[in-house]
Amino acid sequence: MSAVVTDHEHDHEHHDHKPSGIKRWLYTTNHKDIGTMYLVFALIMFFIGGAMAMVIRAELFQPGMQFVEPNFFNQMTTVHGLIMVFGAVMPAFTGLANWMIPMMIGAPDMALPRMNNWSFWILPFAFLILLMSLFMPGGGPSFGWTFYAPLSTTYSSDSTALFVFSVHIMGISSIMGAINVIVTIFNLRAPGMTWMKMPLFVWTWLITAFLLIMVMPVLAGVVTMVLTDKYFGTSFFDAAGGGDPVLFQHIFWFFGHPEVYIMILPAFGIVSAIVPTFARKPLFGYASMVYATSSIALLSFLVWAHHMFTTGMPVAGALFFMYCTMLIAVPTGVKVFNWVATMWRGAMTFEVPMMFALAFIVLFTIGGFSGLMLAITPADFQYHDTYFVVAHFHYVLVTGAVFSIIAAAYYWLPKWTGHMYDEKLGQWHFWCSLISVNLLFFPMHFVGLAGMPRRIPDYALQFADFNAFISIGGFLFGASQLIFVWVLVKCARGGEKATAQVWEGAEGLEWQVPSPAPYHTFDTPPVIK
Amino acid sequence: MALRHKPLTVKLAVTALAMFGFGFALVPLYDVFCDLTGLNGKTAATAASAEAAMIDTSRQVVIEFVARPNKQMPWVFKPEVSRMTVHPGEIHIMNYLAENPTGRMIVGQAVPSVSPGQAALYFHKIECFCFTQQQLAGGKNMLMPLQFYVDPALPSQFSTITLSYTLYDVTNAWQDSSAVSTQPGE
Ligand code: HEM
Numbered sequence: 001m002s003a004v005v006t007d008h009e010h011d012h013e014h015h016d017h018k019p020s021g022i023k024r025w026l027y028t029t030n031h032k033d034i035g036t037m038y039l040v041f042a043l044i045m046f047f048i049g050g051a052m053a054m055v056i057r058a059e060l061f062q063p064g065m066q067f068v069e070p071n072f073f074n075q076m077t078t079v080h081g082l083i084m085v086f087g088a089v090m091p092a093f094t095g096l097a098n099w100m101i102p103m104m105i106g107a108p109d110m111a112l113p114r115m116n117n118w119s120f121w122i123l124p125f126a127f128l129i130l131l132m133s134l135f136m137p138g139g140g141p142s143f144g145w146t147f148y149a150p151l152s153t154t155y156s157s158d159s160t161a162l163f164v165f166s167v168h169i170m171g172i173s174s175i176m177g178a179i180n181v182i183v184t185i186f187n188l189r190a191p192g193m194t195w196m197k198m199p200l201f202v203w204t205w206l207i208t209a210f211l212l213i214m215v216m217p218v219l220a221g222v223v224t225m226v227l228t229d230k231y232f233g234t235s236f237f238d239a240a241g242g243g244d245p246v247l248f249q250h251i252f253w254f255f256g257h258p259e260v261y262i263m264i265l266p267a268f269g270i271v272s273a274i275v276p277t278f279a280r281k282p283l284f285g286y287a288s289m290v291y292a293t294s295s296i297a298l299l300s301f302l303v304w305a306h307h308m309f310t311t312g313m314p315v316a317g318a319l320f321f322m323y324c325t326m327l328i329a330v331p332t333g334v335k336v337f338n339w340v341a342t343m344w345r346g347a348m349t350f351e352v353p354m355m356f357a358l359a360f361i362v363l364f365t366i367g368g369f370s371g372l373m374l375a376i377t378p379a380d381f382q383y384h385d386t387y388f389v390v391a392h393f394h395y396v397l398v399t400g401a402v403f404s405i406i407a408a409a410y411y412w413l414p415k416w417t418g419h420m421y422d423e424k425l426g427q428w429h430f431w432c433s434l435i436s437v438n439l440l441f442f443p444m445h446f447v448g449l450a451g452m453p454r455r456i457p458d459y460a461l462q463f464a465d466f467n468a469f470i471s472i473g474g475f476l477f478g479a480s481q482l483i484f485v486w487v488l489v490k491c492a493r494g495g496e497k498a499t500a501q502v503w504e505g506a507e508g509l510e511w512q513v514p515s516p517a518p519y520h521t522f523d524t525p526p527v528i529k
Numbered sequence: 530m531a532l533r534h535k536p537l538t539v540k541l542a543v544t545a546l547a548m549f550g551f552g553f554a555l556v557p558l559y560d561v562f563c564d565l566t567g568l569n570g571k572t573a574a575t576a577a578s579a580e581a582a583m584i585d586t587s588r589q590v591v592i593e594f595v596a597r598p599n600k601q602m603p604w605v606f607k608p609e610v611s612r613m614t615v616h617p618g619e620i621h622i623m624n625y626l627a628e629n630p631t632g633r634m635i636v637g638q639a640v641p642s643v644s645p646g647q648a649a650l651y652f653h654k655i656e657c658f659c660f661t662q663q664q665l666a667g668g669k670n671m672l673m674p675l676q677f678y679v680d681p682a683l684p685s686q687f688s689t690i691t692l693s694y695t696l697y698d699v700t701n702a703w704q705d706s707s708a709v710s711t712q713p714g715e
């Protein structure tokens with residue numbers, strides 16, 4: 001793939017008329033501005049959600065009740081989860097999509113720029129509402145990010161309506177974002193950018209966007225049912241009125257399992273971009289990556305009940321969901337194999353994006369293995385609702401999704417700012433994060449296997465040493481992320497000038513425009529050979 | 530919006546709306562699925578016919594009776610005995626005692642559940658107080674009968690069936706929609 005960057009592009013820089021100050025950001029329909037806003041928003045949410053995690057770990061540092069009330073502790077676990085999923089990981093991916101997809105496919109902007117502005121700007125209000133609910137009398141949501149009925153209906157605080165509305169807004173925002181991504185990819189590819197030439201980040205995001213359109217409305221439906229059960233006397237989930245609380249779990253996980261893939265497929269795309277660059281070899285098995293991603297997405301609709309093995313399922317059902325879940329490990333394994341094969345005999349260098357991508361491959365795979373253990377129905381009876389599950393999903397989400405986002409930030413930062421980031425600081429950030437994240441999450445496997453339940457502010461004495469250790473890991477991991485902010489600020493302000501290609505082994509359209517990427521790129525579509 | 534983006538955008542938006550509807554469609558679908566399979570332990574909401582099949586004296590099934598009032602329900606509510614051994618096909622009557630210790634009339638609705646869930650399809654109620662709402666004046670008590678039999682087709686791996694009732698206070702709903710009796714187990 002290659003493109004001719006014509007002088008046209010440079011002409012455009014002269015009439016980059018954009019309003020200045022806050023108006024530029026409020027009214028912007030530029031994909032790069034919107035991408036930046038999404039990324040900054042995600043970073044802020046990452047720190048707010050992180051602060052809540054610090055409260056959780058402070059309370060769990062010792063057995064007994066130290067700092068917070070149990071009800072507040074539950075609000076912290078709930079809102080931490082909601083913010084990290086819907087406020088940090090998903091907006092960060094949407095930000096990356098906004099910035100990179102048009103540049104990767106040779107489009108001048110997203111297809112629906114005004115809707116793009118809306119889908120970003122409603123998001124801060126969603127989280128404002130959610131955070132404000134914490135200050136209502138009776139407190140905010142305290143039923144876990146999974147808001148199982150009847151916890152979220154009969155036993156929830158009066159502020160539950162605020163939780164429901166904020167989830168509605170988040171849902172609308174991500175559906176609009178997903179529509180935009182799909183229309184952009186379908187309609188705005190440069191001539192010659194055929195489906196099987198699209199970079200994998202574009203492919204994985206395309207499939208993610210379809211997942212979003214399929215399941216976010218189901219989430220909106222289930223929160224609406226919670227709303228009417230709580231406030232308007234319906235009985236979707238209330239046995240007294242003929243409903244069934246188990247039905248809640250079915251609908252929630254019908255959304256919930258595809259949702260976890262929404263948070264990992266773009267990560268696969270990022271790693272598939274970074275590994276070839278720093279191994280200086282084309283991606284091994286491009287087509288198989290595309291098929292693997294699609295089959296993961298399809299299978300993700302058939303496995304939801306692996307979250308519900310203990311609800312009393314008949315053996316046939318348990319077996320079906322167990323085998324389907326295990327089947328997902330096959331395409332996932334294909335991906336890991338392909339990344340490793342890409343590196344095989346490559347001329348590798350180990351800049352920060354590559355380090356995070358390598359850590360992703362190893363640690364995400366550990367998370368996949370614990371997932372397989374959880375998928376074994378009889379074993380899950382032991383592991384369910386313990387810290388083993390917490391360890392599992394933090395390996396796939398923190399060292400998986402979050403590490404991939406950090407890797408992407410380092411990888412494309414020179415393209416965004418026009419400056420190289422500080423490599424030494426970045427390496428510090430990487431090593432501090434790598435060590436602390438394992439101190440934080442690895443021991444959770446053991447306390448989980450030994451039976452420590454999740455979402456409880458107090459625990460039995462035998463878990464004390466491990467928990468102190470885990471908390472220290474947590475504080476260190478939190479502190480390590482401050483280095484990241486330092487790197488980002490430093491790089492935004494200045495630094496060594498980046499070339500257009502930035503990385504020696506980088507290939508693709510985004511590396512053919514100058515760094516920093518001009519406000520408008522590819523107003524005339526590039527020619528792809 | 531550029532005209533050429535419109536068809537696809539509309540299609541995607543309609544898909545999203547359809548999926549919103551699908552979420553709600555899961556509610557009746559789930560009920561149908563559970564009715565057909567008995568998976569969630571719900572028993573039939575209407576009476577079974579009284580002509581029981583042949584009595585299978587070659588085996589016995591233990592029926593355990595569990596009854597409890599819901600937290601907001603002030604009645605005392607319990608079965609006369611907590612377990613009973615029956616032959617499949619035999620018709621039995623079991624009485625539940627209800628007492629309203631408060632000073633006001635309360636309407637109760639009992640919701641049954643059978644465990645293990647797969648046995649629910651084989652537990653037939655000919656007559657049950659759970660088919661209708663029950664009124665009880667303050668300070669009064671009453672016996673509420675359940676007439677049932679176990680289907681001889683009950684698979685042999687089930688030797689114990691637990692029938693559990695939760696009793697709910699539905700006085701408010703009863704007053705609102707006065708006398709329109711709702712069907713339990715829907
Ligand atoms: C090989 C792939 C995977 C398998 C076999 C797997 C399997 C499972 C199973 C069986 C559970 C339920 C455990 C329980 O509650 O008892 C679970 C929970 C979970 N998984 Fe995975 N998983 C896999 C990959 C992922 C990925 C890629 C993500 C996200 C990026 C993820 C996120 C989660 C989350 C968030 C939960 C916990 C939800 C909750 O109860 O709060 N998993 N996984």
Ligand SMILES: [Cu+2]
Nearest residue numbers: 257260306307
């Ligand atoms: Cu899952």
